[in-house]
Amino acid sequence: MVRVLVGSQVAVLGLVGLAAGLALRGRRLPLVAGALVVLGAGVGLALPPLAIDAYPTTYRRPSVPYQAASIASGAALYREQCASCHDLGGAGDGPAGVRLPRPPADLRAPHTAQHTAGDLFWWLSNGIPAAGMPAFGRELSEEQRWDLVNFLRALSSGYAARGMGPTIEPDRPWLVAPDFTFAVGPTPPRSLREYRERRIVLLVLYDLARARARLAEIAGRDGTLALLGVEVIAVPVHDARDAIKRIGREPRVLFSVATEGSEAIAAAYRVFATAPHVEFLIDRQGYIRAVARGNGGAGDLDKTIAEIQRLNDEKAPAPAPEEHAH
CATH class of the missing domain: 1.20.5 (Single alpha-helices involved in coiled-coils or other helix-helix interfaces)
Structure with a gap:
């Protein structure tokens, strides 16, 4: 300067x-x-x-959208290809990293999100010889490399969001909710994106053994939530095609319970929060605005409803985020 x-x-x-x-x-x-x-x-x-460094792919638009299925695939590839050096959590202190010319990068840090998706794609494809990072251009397909890029963007964003709690910051949306596709029983698949501009989404990642009381609490206020423009999507943390059957008659659930697509949704959204039971409040533009972590027991749903009302009261909603990471 x-x-x-x-x-x-x-x-x-x-x-x-x-x-x-x-x-x-x-x-x-x-x-x-x-x-x-x-x-x-x-x-x-x-x-x-x-002047800034630029590569042939720096400003290239990703060919794979920033979606839960891609992030989940990227997470699996990361564990196989990258964690030995960068560590499972991305801190850069994996056991194989000590043999490299310089310490592996901390992938959770803000610099990861500050680079373009094309930069990350270039480094994954061609490696960084000076740092001892290998090239994956021949080992991984183009789609797999973009999956890794999407996971790395989610990893960095998730680390930045570790302080996000159950209270929204008014008029300050920044954390993009990855799109996802799910199905409820025999009904046609639907996506999170379909609710943009129409509904606030309360995304509930639950473990039935812990969360029956909380699901009953939400079910008991279903009418109030509907009047506030909220769509509840409950996602079991383990893929379970019989999720609705396992809930049984009690609580009487009228909201959506994912029976397909839950595994990818849980894997992607747990990058942002890892508690046994997590509820994400997603605004109509597609941003995660609040995260409530817990064990799945009954809580104070009135607090969640108050935050939903605050979202409804916002005067100048942000534009919807891009479908691709940049």
Whole structure:
């Protein structure tokens, strides 16, 4: 920053000298030449720090959308290909990393999300020889590499969201909710994206052994939630095609219980929160606005309803996020 400031000031002096040289009638050439030298020096000082590294794929649009299925696939690939160096949690302290020329990057850090998706794709495809990172361009398909990119973006965002709690920050949406597809019994598949601009979504990741009381509490307020424009989607943390049957007659559930797609949804959204029972409040634009973590016991649903009302009261909703990571 100091270099940019000094360079810009030198460039201004050069411009002043150039203007003066052009205005004079006598000895114009030496003054103009000197001014051009000063101007060039100033520009040379100021511009290099503004330059950024770019690769052939830096601004390439990902061919795989930022969706739960892709993130879940990327998580599995990460465990197989990357965790030995970067650690399962992405902290960069995996056991194989000690043999590398320099420590592996902490993939949870903000810099991961600050790079473009195309940058990450390039490094995955071609490696980083100076750091000892291998290239995966031949070992993994293009789709698999984009899955890894989507997982890495989710990992970094999830680490940044570790402080997000059950209370929304008004008018400050930033955490994109990955799209997902699910089915309820024999009904046609539907996606989270279908609710944009229409409904707030309360996404509930539950373990039935722990969460029966909480599901009963939500079921008991189903009418209130519907009036507030809320769609409840309950997702068992283990893929269970008989999820509805396992709930049984009590509690009497009228909201959606995913019987297909739950495994990918749980794997992706647990990147953002890992408690036994998690509830995500997703606004109409597709952003996660609050995260409630617990054990699945009955809680105070009135607090959740109050946060939903605050979402309904927001005056200037943010534009919907892009479907692809950038």
